[in-house]
Amino acid sequence: MFAFPQPQYMPCPECGASVACDEAEPHVCDAERRLDYEVIQLRAEVDQFDRQLADYLQTLRGQFEVWYAANGR
Numbered sequence: 001m002f003a004f005p006q007p008q009y010m011p012c013p014e015c016g017a018s019v020a021c022d023e024a025e026p027h028v029c030d031a032e033r034r035l036d037y038e039v040i041q042l043r044a045e046v047d048q049f050d051r052q053l054a055d056y057l058q059t060l061r062g063q064f065e066v067w068y069a070a071n072g073r
Contacts, residue, residue: 016040 009018015029016037039046056062 007021009020011017012019012027012029014037015034017027017029017033019027057066
């Protein structure tokens with residue numbers, strides 16, 4: 001049987017950073033990198049929301065909402 005070589009680096013499941021497998025100290029995620037990683041994972045949902053919002057704003061009700069937001073103060 002053949003054995004696959006073990007990778008030297010693996011992605012962190014929390015932030016996606018490449019972490020050496022043989023590091024003595026545990027990896028600590030950077031908060032900004034973690035947020036960027038989460039946004040990238042949600043990109044499809046964000047794109048879908050943008051399309052749905054654009055479609056809604058093309059309807060009569062959506063156009064009224066835009067007008068009311070601008071003039072209904």
